[in-house]
Amino acid sequence: MEMSNVQVKIIGCGDAFGSGGRLNTCFYVNAGPVRFLVDCGATSLPGLKQHGINADDIDAIVISHFHGDHYGGVPFVLLDAAIHSRTKKMQVISPVGGQRRIAALLDLLYPGTEVLEKLDVEFLEYGANEVLNLEGWSLQAFDVLHSERALPHGLRIEVADKVIAYSGDTSWTDALFPLSADADLFICECNFFDLQVKGHLNYLELEKRLPEFSCKRMVLTHFDPQMLDMLDEVHVECLSDGIELFV
Template sequence: MSLQIQMLGTGSAFAKTFYNTSAMVTNEHARILIDCGFTTPKSLHKLGITPDQIDGIVISHIHADHVGGLEEIAFRLFYQHNKKRIKLFITEPLAFILWENTLKGGMNNPEDGYISLDDYFDVILLEENKPTEIFRGLTIEILPTQHILRKTSYSLFINSRIFYSADIRFNEQLLIHEVVQKRNCHTILHDCQLSGTGVIHATLEELLTLPDDVQKRIFLMHYDDKMPAYIGQTGSMTFIEQYQILTLPE
């Protein structure tokens, strides 16, 4: 089976139309999520997928539009699916922050012995810049990238040839030399701020400066609700839409 990537949402943190940017990656052995924002459970519901049908979740960083749905997923696994635990793939620095600063307030339950992230998920710590086969035929490499200063954030390589930016500032050197020239990634899923200055995200204006052979590999995600007005203005890049499925070689 080829690897499939389906977008559960393609919107920015403030988008109301396209849901939080999150992806579901599937092959014949596993189904995982990349991030789980506060709209992700609703998106899964619309597809008829329940939390127990997910094998794992990879976390890129700790903003609510990327982790805000984890509490619901965990509680539904606990209360509706016989305390099932799925795998949570995360780096050690993010794991600490995720529990202590995001989830602990609502999920800490000392009376029943649920006092840590490990009590709800099978936490698998990923090492930076180390390709890890998390399920058969599905390898993730987590790459430190810059989003907001002094806040840990990662982009991903999926099976070496697919680049998923999560949230990242424009980085021409990374995209041209590492992603395309060195790794020859055939598919790039990249966040895109449609207007304004690229303070924490790559802007469309910046991405349009990339060579055409790089642009042709890029699917744009994490855009705001004005996206339809920009159709036809993205050079050789393509907007990926919510629920769209990419079927790619493993």
């Protein structure tokens, strides 16, 4: 059987609180000549190093929204790249304002340290529903329902003739259907088992809608302690840190 040419390494799939000792959200997509992170939470750099992934193995970082457990690791990845004299371009792709936010974080965390000045970083921004055509891959963002000030989006990525969809953090929204339509892999947040919390999904509400999805494979992520305790009751594939998916 021919092996897929797209691999997704789960660097971290935890919630903001590291429930169950899991790392913050960070998925490493290796599609041959194109290699990128989908989200880069605060714990991402040590997580990447656990798997032997260094700055030169990352061509781009895609950010779904501006919460620390989804983009707080970007300054550390960039600092590491600068210290190790990376010379090739890295793209950072985010909702509007990514360059300003990341520069401000670097100034707060490492004042007086030259990071962006030493790197070739291209900051790109996306808007909802537009398609961003990149070198060898493309990205489409969808509005989802989470903290509005964090500019939350779901992401639909096409690379190496495969489609990877990611919900980002969101309450239930019908936008999940076009976002994940016929996707080879749909990574869907499911923070809670039955709790109704604004800005996040729970498994019982998602389960009712499962027959309406057309994606080829759905996996769940971003679990709180109750969800972790109830995994035996969950009938959808669930992520854990360190596993590798073949798309």
